[in-house]
Amino acid sequence: MGDVILTMKGIDKSFPGVHALDHVDLEVRKGEVHALMGENGAGKSTLMKVLTGIYHKDAGTITYEGKEVEFTNPREAQDAGIVIVHQELNMMGHLTVAQNIFIGREYMNGKLIDDKKMNEEAKKLFDQLGINIDPKETMSRLTVGKQQMCEIAKAISHDAKVIIFDEPSAALTEAEIEELFKIIRDLRDKQMGIVYISHRMDEIKVITDRVTVMRDGGYVGTLITKDSTKDDIINMMVGRVIYEDPKTESQVAPDAPVVLKVEHLNAGRMVKDVSFELHKGEILGFSGLMGAGRTETARALFGADPKDSGDIYVNGQKVEIKTPQDAVKCGIGYLSEDRKRFGIVVDKTVAENSTMATMENFMKGIFIDKKKEKDVAQEYVEALKTKTPSVDQLVVNLSGGNQQKVVIAKWLVRNCDILIFDEPTRGIDVGAKSEIYHLMNELVAEGKSIIMISSEMTEILRMSDRIVVMCEGRKTGELGIEEATQERIMHAATLRN
Numbered sequence: 001m002g003d004v005i006l007t008m009k010g011i012d013k014s015f016p017g018v019h020a021l022d023h024v025d026l027e028v029r030k031g032e033v034h035a036l037m038g039e040n041g042a043g044k045s046t047l048m049k050v051l052t053g054i055y056h057k058d059a060g061t062i063t064y065e066g067k068e069v070e071f072t073n074p075r076e077a078q079d080a081g082i083v084i085v086h087q088e089l090n091m092m093g094h095l096t097v098a099q100n101i102f103i104g105r106e107y108m109n110g111k112l113i114d115d116k117k118m119n120e121e122a123k124k125l126f127d128q129l130g131i132n133i134d135p136k137e138t139m140s141r142l143t144v145g146k147q148q149m150c151e152i153a154k155a156i157s158h159d160a161k162v163i164i165f166d167e168p169s170a171a172l173t174e175a176e177i178e179e180l181f182k183i184i185r186d187l188r189d190k191q192m193g194i195v196y197i198s199h200r201m202d203e204i205k206v207i208t209d210r211v212t213v214m215r216d217g218g219y220v221g222t223l224i225t226k227d228s229t230k231d232d233i234i235n236m237m238v239g240r241v242i243y244e245d246p247k248t249e250s251q252v253a254p255d256a257p258v259v260l261k262v263e264h265l266n267a268g269r270m271v272k273d274v275s276f277e278l279h280k281g282e283i284l285g286f287s288g289l290m291g292a293g294r295t296e297t298a299r300a301l302f303g304a305d306p307k308d309s310g311d312i313y314v315n316g317q318k319v320e321i322k323t324p325q326d327a328v329k330c331g332i333g334y335l336s337e338d339r340k341r342f343g344i345v346v347d348k349t350v351a352e353n354s355t356m357a358t359m360e361n362f363m364k365g366i367f368i369d370k371k372k373e374k375d376v377a378q379e380y381v382e383a384l385k386t387k388t389p390s391v392d393q394l395v396v397n398l399s400g401g402n403q404q405k406v407v408i409a410k411w412l413v414r415n416c417d418i419l420i421f422d423e424p425t426r427g428i429d430v431g432a433k434s435e436i437y438h439l440m441n442e443l444v445a446e447g448k449s450i451i452m453i454s455s456e457m458t459e460i461l462r463m464s465d466r467i468v469v470m471c472e473g474r475k476t477g478e479l480g481i482e483e484a485t486q487e488r489i490m491h492a493a494t495l496r497n
Contacts, residue, residue: 002030005193006051006082006162011060013050017389020046022218023060028162028193033184035204035225036197038214038237039431041387041399044197047214048164052077052084065161081161085151085168093140098122100139101154125153129183145176152183163187164195169203181207199428201230213237238431246461247481251444252282258316259449260332260418265310267300272473274310278418278451281444285464286453288493293473294453298420302327302334314418328357333411334420335404344407346396350388351377353395353406357414380409385435401432408439419443422453437463457486469493 006028013021021043028034036044049055051062053071062069064080071077074084091100098118099106107117122135131149139147148168155163165184169177184207188194196208204211205225213220213236220236260278265271270293278284286294299305301312303321312319314330321327327334344353351370354377355362362373377391384405388398395406404424411419421440425433440450440463454460460467467484469477469492477492 002032002191004028005030005065007061007063008047008051009061009063011047011050011062012058013046013055014058020217021050021057022216024214024217024219026195026212026219027222028195030161030191030193031188032209033188033194033196033207035208035211036195036214037199037204037211037233038220039399039401041216041402042214042237043217044214045166045399046217048084048166048195048197052082052164078158081159082164083155083158083160083162084164084166085148085155086166091139091147091150093138095139096135097133097137097139097142097150098135100150101125101135101157121157122153125156128156129153130186131179131183143176145179148176148180149183156187160192162193162195164197166197167199168196169198169200177203199430199433201233201430204233205230215239234430238434246458247463247465250282250465250481251441252279252465256280256282259314260451261311261313261316262301263311263313265297265300265307265312267296267305267307267310270296270473271300271307274470274473274475276468276475276478278449280449281447282465283440283444283450283452283463285460285467286451286470287457287460287467287489288470290455291472292470292493294470295422296473297470298334298422298451298453302332302420304334328414328416331415331417332420333357333414333416333418334422335407335411335424336422344395344403344410346403347394349392349394350381350386350398350406351391354380354391354409354413357410376413377409380412383412384409384439399428399432401428401436404428404432404436408436412443416448418449418451420451420453423455424452425454425456425459433459457489460484460489461486469495471495 004027008024008026011021011024024043024047026036026047038044046055050057053073053076064082069080071080092103098115101122102118107114107121119135126133129149129152131153133146133149139150168180184194198204208225210222211225211228211233212222213233215237223232256279258277259280263275265274274297288294296305300307301321303323303326312321319330321330324334351374355373362369374391381388381391386402386405388402395403398406424436444450452463461484464481466481467479467489468475469489471493476495479488
């Protein structure tokens, strides 16, 4: 590691009702990958927004390349060489790769945009990064992993000296993560300072040199990664020990009735003759590699996508589910992996989102009973330990883990007996994960039943009573938790028919 390139000292930031940053410190050196970790709501994103001029700090100093600075907007930070690669990609799908990289600072030939020059410059960036992407390709046609690489190329095009990666691997396959890590290591070798925000503990150990931990808006400490254990970091993040032991035996009663039966479900290209049963009080894990068809199966079951054929039985009765409204009437709730598109309305309040699936219960004639709505929402804020100043807070202002809790509250208010959790802890930290796991266990103890789709093997083994494995749209295995191992699951997940 080289000289210090960036120092943030005593950074303080408050919003109405929230002390978001309480004298936080961060030091980044040239040629290092520096992890920034903490639970959702710890203040990581707020700190980066202060650094890049999105927010104005209330106190503290920022020193960059030996000079005290304060950027008033992200463009100033970019021009100085500090760039964020966001978790949620900000690309224009209908434009080409090169047009996206140079948007707002296009090369011109007279009064016309010089696409030829932009394609050439984009190609140079990709060559520099060792990436094989056609600059003329339309952005929407790329995989999420390739789009992520384009974001990195865009960052490099600003002559970046400090690059902030915000949850860069959340939607990537294992192969794409390996490619991402290779690029990050190359950037480190070129003496860039890298800030790496992630909740994936295994990644932190593989890719980072030091770790700074935040908790409740404050600075906890900085560790050298190779000298620290996973438990050291988790304890600093949450202030308590979290155990992640796998489940060793099913918690389902031997005579538990079948609440959901799916027979020979076919839908589109990704759901091929899928059959399974879900018992009362059971967590049924769905495992498989990216593109296995797990989410597509859930969406077809919930009526979000049309099914081509197959039968669905709820509590022994055959049902027709053609729309999500049909599924909800059958007592099925669906927590989508993409909560911002399908789970919540971000510009509405916690209360409005919590009651969205049961609005008919909150009507007084043609008006909404706002007091009743807020009272019920408050009950679930307290039950789920959702961190929010009030139920009047807009959901867009909550952390990812707390947004997920609002989605869960929506289906609990509806009192659904069958819940489909699709990647329930994607993008949230170990503390919030532990709370959601505890909540799921409480729900099944109360007699509800859960289908849990997860790409995290540890999560599947920790939470499931039984595991269905899929590969290329087909069910290729079913394991009781007593017999399930990572090796057996992976074998079934690669068992192409």
